[in-house]
Amino acid sequence: MENDRPDNLIVNKTIELSLQIIDFCDVLTVQNKKVVSNQLLRSGTSVGANVWEAQSAESRADFIHKMKIAAKEADESEYWLILCNKAKSYPNCPEILLEIKTIQKILSKIISSSKNN
Numbered sequence: 001m002e003n004d005r006p007d008n009l010i011v012n013k014t015i016e017l018s019l020q021i022i023d024f025c026d027v028l029t030v031q032n033k034k035v036v037s038n039q040l041l042r043s044g045t046s047v048g049a050n051v052w053e054a055q056s057a058e059s060r061a062d063f064i065h066k067m068k069i070a071a072k073e074a075d076e077s078e079y080w081l082i083l084c085n086k087a088k089s090y091p092n093c094p095e096i097l098l099e100i101k102t103i104q105k106i107l108s109k110i111i112s113s114s115k116n117n
Helices: 009-030 034-054 060-086 094-116
Strands: none
Touching: 009 034, 009 060, 009 094, 034 060, 060 094
């Protein structure tokens, strides 16, 4: 995959997450699970959009703010993915859930280290 920011781990991970979310939401839509699909698509792709936008932040405070929004969107996405994994009539997505948790840890470290610098 060609990236505009090849050395940026969190940007690359969130792009990959967005692609996984899009594919999973396509499956949900085909199965007529449109409400959850729409919610997950919005929050899941918003993680990467906010991380991407943070790369052009106007200040450290702006960067931290955008990364916090990305973290909140990741939390919401985790919620929708947990529902999918627990609901009997929904497809499971353990690999995406694992990726969300990894991204949440990375975002937490970025936010924490950005506050301390």
